Amino acid sequence: MTVQKPVPPQRLSLHWGVDEDVEEISRYTYGGYHPIQLGDVLPPPADTEPSNSRKYRILSKLGHGSFSTVWLASAQHHSASGRYFAIKVCVANADPQRELDVFRLLSSDEGRHVLRLHDSFTIDGPNGTHAVHAFNVLGSFHIVARLARPHWNPRDLCRQIAQGLAFLHRHGVVHGDLHMGNIGVSMPQLDDIIEEDLIDRFDPPECTIVFPRQTPARPESLPPYLVPPTHISELLLKPTAELHIELLDLGNAIIVGSSSAPPACTPAAVCAPEIMFEQVTTSVVTQSATTASDIWALACIMYEIVFNVVLFHLASHDDYLLGKMAAVCGKVPPSWRSFWDSNEHLRKLDISQEAADQKWQRKIDNSSARKGGALSREDFVIFCDLLQRMLKIDPSDRLTIEEVLAHPWHTQTADNSI
Ligand SMILES: Nc1ncnc2c1ncn2[C@@H]1O[C@H](COP(=O)(O)OP(=O)(O)OP(=O)(O)O)[C@@H](O)[C@H]1O
Known part of the structure; x- marks a missing residue:
């Protein structure tokens, strides 16, 4: 999602501390959550038009992002019980149109x-008008990685993620x-579990009561708990089951050629060098993500899946990371040269x-x-050949996603399912 104008933070601190896994309470302000x-x-x-009978009942929290x-x-308007969606309620000052256009x-x-x-609508609340999107519910790959790693087929997972990206690029x-x-x-x-049984499987959430130390300017902006x-x-996925991967969060996606593409915001660990270089040398990013920067990020993800370690450790936007990137690629681009030569490290x-x-x-x-x-020496040779090309x-030298999928790493029959 793109923020149209910055939200002035409402300075608030709470009695009884806040769980680290919850959103910032000060973002519950006009224009915010x-x-x-x-x-x-x-x-x-x-807010419901008479012609529209859709009703989503909130059962638990799946996560939060900046936007x-x-x-x-559960969708109360579906005839069968147990039809579930991930309901993304965007901050009020987000621009919902770009994600919808995508x-x-x-x-x-x-x-x-x-x-x-699956669905999209707006709601009005004390903090403004919010775009709401209903998506299919996905499990967290991070958590599944922890549970299922001994059982999975790394080649198949890499292929599915690459196919997801190919679908977007196409x-x-x-x-x-x-x-x-x-x-x-x-x-x-x-969807095979009825609502009551599903809720019974969850432990009661350990909510943080919202009891501000200061009297808030607009108490109606705040939820009663986080x-x-x-x-x-963790509850529903069997580690041994075959995994079907889906890419999520198209909130920062860009339509190729669009004139209103926002600057790239990829995390440092998977950020392409051309974007990292601009960030390090000017402290801002003006360029947008590209299909080529997606390929760099995909290579970093595939590396982590296959080797079970990240390619760029403790990555932050700094010259140290530029050095590591150049070392992995074996090259310093001519456009980096004067900065490079003036930097002692x-x-x-x-x-x-x-x-x-x-x-x-x-x-x-x-x-x-x-x-x-799960992989033979030959597999690793082929895999590293692919990574080096990505x-x-x-x-402009990176493989396109179609070339990635046509590489022997992906076209070889996977006989290494474990
Ligand atoms: N379809 C889904 N199924 C299950 N959980 C989801 C789904 N979509 C999002 N989530 C959870 O909500 C979190 C925030 O979602 P998302 O990244 O789309 O939000 P965002 O506000 O656009 O965040 P960001 O700061 O990454 O741009 C995700 O990290 C994930 O934990």
């Missing part, structure tokens, strides 16, 4: 690996915020294709020496 309580029905009856809170809700471009496709938008959409947190796992089994997320994937680094190749070779040797892994410091 909409206060929601468990059991609320959206849209509220007063929304996301809730598990979803409009994505034609339906049964086997697709991208989240689906429709002229750049994801723009691809990272592990924006990868979800389908949960078709959810709800921590319920990790439904960077100019001492040994950057060459030979040094980079040696590092990749060591990675292959160490990984294939580990006993009991992790090019010059964005």
Whole structure:
């Protein structure tokens, strides 16, 4: 989501401390989050047009982002009990149109690996008018990674994520915020559970009571309590089950060629070097994410899935990370040269294709020496060949997503399901 104008933070602190997993209370202000309580029905009856009978009852919290809170809700208007949606309630000063425009471009496709938008409407509240989107509910890939890693097929997971990205790029959409947190796992089994049974499976949430130390200027802006997320994937996904991956959070997605594309905001650990360089050298980012920056992020994610470690550790937007990127790619781009030579840390680094190749070779040797892994030495050789073609410091040299999918890593029959 894009913020149209900054929200002046309402300085508030609460008695009894706040759970780290919940949203910032000061964002419940005019233009910010909409206060929601468990059991609320959206849209509220007063906002519902007579012709429209949709009703989503909020059952638990799924998460929050900078621009929304996301809730598990049951659709009361469906004839069968147990039809669930992830209800994303956007901050009031977000621009909902871009995300909707993106979803409009994505034609339906049964086997697709991208989240689906099922419904969309607006609600009015004390903090303004909020766009509300109803998506299919996804489990967290992070949590599934913890539970299911010993059982999964890394090649298949990489392929599904790449197919999700290919679907977007084919429709002229750049994801723009691809990272592990924006990868979800389908949960078709959810709809087989009736509402009462589902709620019985959750522990009662340990909500933070909203009792401000100061009298708030607009008490009606605040919810009575903050709800921590319920990790439904932990409850419902069987570690041994086959995983169907879907990419989520198209709030930062960009339609290729759009004149109103916002600046890129990818987290440092998966941020492409051209964007990182601008951030480090000017402290701002003006350029937008591109299909090539999505490919860089995809390579970082695939690396983490296959090797079970992140490619760029403790990554933050700094010159140190630029050095690591150049080392992985074996090249300093000419446009970085004057900055590079004037930087004491960077100019001492040994950057060459030979040094980079040696590092990749060591990675292959160490990984294939580990006993009991799912992949053979040959698999690692092929995988690292693919990564090296995706992790090019010059964005125009990176493989396209169709080339990624056509690489032997993806086209070889996966006989390594474990
Ligand atoms: N379809 C879904 N199913 C389950 N949980 C979801 C779903 N969509 C979002 N979530 C949860 O809500 C969180 C916030 O969602 P999302 O990232 O879309 O919000 P955002 O406000 O656009 O955030 P960001 O700050 O990343 O731009 C996610 O990290 C995830 O935990």
